[in-house]
Amino acid sequence: MNNQDEVNLLVNKFKNGDDEAFVLLTNYTKEPLYKTIYAIVGNQANAIEVFDEVIYKAYINLKNLKHNEFFKTWITRIAINESKNYLKKNSKIIYMEEYQEKAKTEEYEGKMDIEQAMSKLDVNTKSIVIMKLYMDYTFDDIANTMSKPVSTVKSTYYAGLEKLKKYLKVGEVN
Numbered sequence: 001m002n003n004q005d006e007v008n009l010l011v012n013k014f015k016n017g018d019d020e021a022f023v024l025l026t027n028y029t030k031e032p033l034y035k036t037i038y039a040i041v042g043n044q045a046n047a048i049e050v051f052d053e054v055i056y057k058a059y060i061n062l063k064n065l066k067h068n069e070f071f072k073t074w075i076t077r078i079a080i081n082e083s084k085n086y087l088k089k090n091s092k093i094i095y096m097e098e099y100q101e102k103a104k105t106e107e108y109e110g111k112m113d114i115e116q117a118m119s120k121l122d123v124n125t126k127s128i129v130i131m132k133l134y135m136d137y138t139f140d141d142i143a144n145t146m147s148k149p150v151s152t153v154k155s156t157y158y159a160g161l162e163k164l165k166k167y168l169k170v171g172e173v174n
Contacts, residue, residue, distance in 0.1 A: 003028065004069060011068040022059055029072060032135045033079045039130045040083035042119060050086045054079045073145045076135075080127050080145070087123065117167035125160040132157055 007028060013021035033054060038047035058075050065074055118126055124146070131137040131145065139157070143150040 007071050008068040011062065011065065011071055015063050022062065025062075025071065026055060026058075029075055033075065035134055036076065036079050036127070036130050037083050039118060039134065040080070040123060040126060041086055042115065046086065046090070050079075050082050053086075054082050057082065070144070073141060076131070076137075076145045077147075080123075083127075084123050113168060114164075117164050120167055121160055121163060125156050125163070128153055128157050129160045129164070 007025065010021040010025045014025065030051075034047060034051050037050045037054070038044065041047050041050055054075070057078050061078075062071075065071065118129070121129065128142055128146065131142045132139070137145070139150050139153050142148075142157075143153045146153060148156075
């Protein structure tokens with residue numbers, strides 16, 4: 001049985017009242033979801049908070065999912081939307097202590113540059129870049145997740161990469 005078949009089976013089990021199936025489902029998606037959320041909100045504590053909200057919303061609404069094969073896309077969309085909502089609610093709060101601690105050691109300098117460059121991208125572009133580079137989504141998967149045409153996703157992705165190259169090359173990021 002492949003991953004997709006197992007996910008479909010677990011979604012069916014959950015819809016039929018097996019709560020343990022939901023725990024197994026979240027095991028398939030927790031790492032890529034957390035990485036997506038962290039990349040958008042940029043702080044470990046906030047990412048955990050948003051992740052918890054995503055799992056709660058998925059648990060409450062999974063019975064309404066019409067096509068089980070879209071579970072991964074569906075839960076990723078919830079993660080992106082919850083991350084955006086979190087940023088809107090907390091846009092005036094800036095968490096610098098985590099970055100300052102990392103700046104003390106050289107091993108984080110390259111990572112910080114990339115994180116800082118990513119933070120300059122708008123949320124939609126950042127989400128697309130993260131899904132393509134870190135989660136290995138296809139352009140079709142991203143288009144389904146974001147409810148956008150594939151051509152828009154591709155142009156946003158490549159424009160985002162160009163912006164990242166510019167930020168990293170020009171030294172706009174410290």
